[in-house]
Amino acid sequence: MVEREYLRRLWVNRIILMLCYAAAGIAIALLLLILGYTLFKGISYFNLDFITQAAKPVGEAGGGMRNEIIGTLILIAIGSVIAIPVGLMSGIYLSEFGNPRLTSVIRFVADILSGTPSIVVGVFAYAIIVRPLQSYSAWSAGVALAIIMIPVVARTAEESMRLVPNSMREAALALGITRWRSVMGVVIPGAITGIVTGIMLGVARIAGETAPLIFTALGSYFGYQGLDQPIGALPLQIWKYALSPYKEWQQQAWAAAFILIILVLIISITVRWISRRRTR
Amino acid sequence: MGIASIDHRGIKNHLRNFTRLGDKTFPKLTFVFALIIIVILVGTITVLGIEAVPAIRKFGFSFFSSTNWNAVTEQFGALPAIFGTLISSLIALLIAVPVSLGAAVFLTELAPGWMRSPASFLIEMLAAIPSVIIGLWGLFVLVPFVRSPVESWLGSHLGFLSLFQGPPFGVGFLSAGIILAIMIIPIITAVSRDAMQAVPDTQREAMLALGATRWETISKAVIPFCRSGLIGAVILGLGRALGETMAVTMVIGNGYKLTASLFSPGATIASKIALEFSEASSGVFIASLVELALVLFIVTFLVNVIARVLVWRFTAVKAEK
Numbered sequence: 084m085v086e087r088e089y090l091r092r093l094w095v096n097r098i099i100l101m102l103c104y105a106a107a108g109i110a111i112a113l114l115l116l117i118l119g120y121t122l123f124k125g126i127s128y129f130n131l132d133f134i135t136q137a138a139k140p141v142g143e144a145g146g147g148m149r150n151e152i153i154g155t156l157i158l159i160a161i162g163s164v165i166a167i168p169v170g171l172m173s174g175i176y177l178s179e180f181g182n183p184r185l186t187s188v189i190r191f192v193a194d195i196l197s198g199t200p201s202i203v204v205g206v207f208a209y210a211i212i213v214r215p216l217q218s219y220s221a222w223s224a225g226v227a228l229a230i231i232m233i234p235v236v237a238r239t240a241e242e243s244m245r246l247v248p249n250s251m252r253e254a255a256l257a258l259g260i261t262r263w264r265s266v267m268g269v270v271i272p273g274a275i276t277g278i279v280t281g282i283m284l285g286v287a288r289i290a291g292e293t294a295p296l297i298f299t300a301l302g303s304y305f306g307y308q309g310l311d312q313p314i315g316a317l318p319l320q321i322w323k324y325a326l327s328p329y330k331e332w333q334q335q336a337w338a339a340a341f342i343l344i345i346l347v348l349i350i351s352i353t354v355r356w357i358s359r360r361r362t363r
Numbered sequence: 364m365g366i367a368s369i370d371h372r373g374i375k376n377h378l379r380n381f382t383r384l385g386d387k388t389f390p391k392l393t394f395v396f397a398l399i400i401i402v403i404l405v406g407t408i409t410v411l412g413i414e415a416v417p418a419i420r421k422f423g424f425s426f427f428s429s430t431n432w433n434a435v436t437e438q439f440g441a442l443p444a445i446f447g448t449l450i451s452s453l454i455a456l457l458i459a460v461p462v463s464l465g466a467a468v469f470l471t472e473l474a475p476g477w478m479r480s481p482a483s484f485l486i487e488m489l490a491a492i493p494s495v496i497i498g499l500w501g502l503f504v505l506v507p508f509v510r511s512p513v514e515s516w517l518g519s520h521l522g523f524l525s526l527f528q529g530p531p532f533g534v535g536f537l538s539a540g541i542i543l544a545i546m547i548i549p550i551i552t553a554v555s556r557d558a559m560q561a562v563p564d565t566q567r568e569a570m571l572a573l574g575a576t577r578w579e580t581i582s583k584a585v586i587p588f589c590r591s592g593l594i595g596a597v598i599l600g601l602g603r604a605l606g607e608t609m610a611v612t613m614v615i616g617n618g619y620k621l622t623a624s625l626f627s628p629g630a631t632i633a634s635k636i637a638l639e640f641s642e643a644s645s646g647v648f649i650a651s652l653v654e655l656a657l658v659l660f661i662v663t664f665l666v667n668v669i670a671r672v673l674v675w676r677f678t679a680v681k682a683e684k
Binding site for chain 1: 385386389392393394395396398399401403406407410411414461462463464465466468469470472473474482484486488489491492493494495496497498499500502503504545548549552576577578579599602603605606607608609613633636637640641652653659660663664667668670671
């Protein structure tokens with residue numbers, strides 16, 4: 084009787100642990116499946132024309148996404164130009180100057196903001212910029228992307244500045260350096276790898292964002308025409324081409340996905356490489 | 364001449380003013396930037412609220428109970444979209460929670476030391492893939508697979524349940540739920556892994572010393588200890604699932620009706636906004652879509668607040684020990 088109870092416990096243990104191994108296997112297999120399939124499909128439709136040529140109308144062979152690649156880079160640039168100063172300064176406040184109660188409120192709000200659906204951010208940018216100005220524009224999309232990027236930059240900047248030991252701040256103060264100079268000259272250089280990591284994570288996050296662009300950037304058949312004009316972007320084009328009935332367009336969607344995924348992969352692996360070196 | 368003639372007092376005054384100015388203004392400046400984060404959040408809810416007024420005024424509560432969405436007659440009801448959002452998120456949780464918790468147990472309790480960090484990295488990579496690419500994969504790989512064998516099998520074997528009735532389209536609630544599950548597995552896994560890692564080893568050792576098996580240790584000593592962290596992780600995943608847009612829009616098929624069938628094409632709040640916002644012409648149409656966005660924002664806000672409080676409370680308890 085005791086023997087049987089013991090065996091039962093042993094088998095329950097084995098089966099459930101097996102299921103846990105399987106669960107981890109499933110999660111990793113999903114990544115490899117999606118990543119592998121996209122890379123495989125993408126590279127077979129990818130060629131030099133794809134990055135050097137503009138899009139061609141349906142039915143004409145060839146053509147590429149030069150304009151959309153440039154558009155995505157411009158949107159990332161606008162988003163970063165807004166989000167990096169705001170995120171970094173907020174991070175400095177949270178880590179160096181904030182009083183405890185206000186700090187925890189702002190940190191909480193930043194976390195909530197990063198969980199806000201990106202489509203809602205798009206509607207917000209539409210309501211405050213596109214609608215009053217009566218025009219879809221590159222910079223309204225940049226603002227939407229910045230809103231998504233700010234919490235990422237702020238929280239990672241804060242956390243990496245907190246890791247700078249207090250003795251370094253004290254040493255700076257003891258030398259007669261003022262607080263703000265010690266932040267700029269000691270704390271930020273000490274935390275710079277973490278700050279850069281946060282910025283890269285933010286860029287990776289906004290590079291593939293599509294939902295906030297639909298009714299801000301809108302998409303465009305032409306290249307860059309000014310910040311106050313609609314602009315094309317890779318993720319928008321993937322969406323449009325994927326849902327189109329034309330074979331050539333669907334193939335181009337895979338090629339565009341290939342570029343986007345390579346960009347995200349490079350950033351993620353670099354970030355991991357940097358943070359591993361830092362912890363050693 | 365030379366060094367002796369330097370105006371020391373002047374330099375001192377200059378320095379004092381300069382440094383005082385710096386120490387006075389710089390913290391305030393950083394505070395202003397930090398306030399921007401709060402302004403964005405408050406601004407979002409205010410602006411959406413104002414923009415939604417025409418729809419709120421016209422439809423009142425019937426916005427939430429009507430199943431009609433007609434741009435020509437300008438009648439808008441959100442019930443099917445709300446229903447679709449809940450159904451697809453529910454399917455996602457049913458699939459993602461066991462997988463994620465299993466994976467988290469693997470990462471904290473079972474995996475050999477050298478494997479933990481690379482395995483965590485791979486699972487978190489899944490979250491880095493842009494939504495639109497997951498949608499692309501979903502549309503061309505998952506949807507055909509769901510159409511047959513999955514839906515045809517479910518239809519012929521479990522077709523007596525109203526859940527599995529109707530023609531197997533492939534696109535629909537089931538595909539959307541599976542895609543959402545894939546997208547929330549990384550976050551639930553990562554947060555629950557952190558929660559389990561925070562459980563002190565003494566808990567495990569005590570249980571093992573009593574002769575418990577590994578699973579008994581996990582289920583009786585580890586999981587109860589970090590339960591609020593795990594619940595927080597699941598709710599955080601729910602928040603992501605509710606608001607996820609692109610991938611869902613691509614595989615849910617854009618239907619608009621209340622039905623018990625999981626095979627049926629449907630819509631979520633987010634997919635409705637994504638598909639129709641740039642084509643909305645009239646004021647009431649736009650206001651109705653903005654009201655949808657407002658509903659989505661408030662719901663995800665509340666869900667995220669609950670999740671954060673649960674996760675934070677747990678980590679705070681841990682920090683005290």
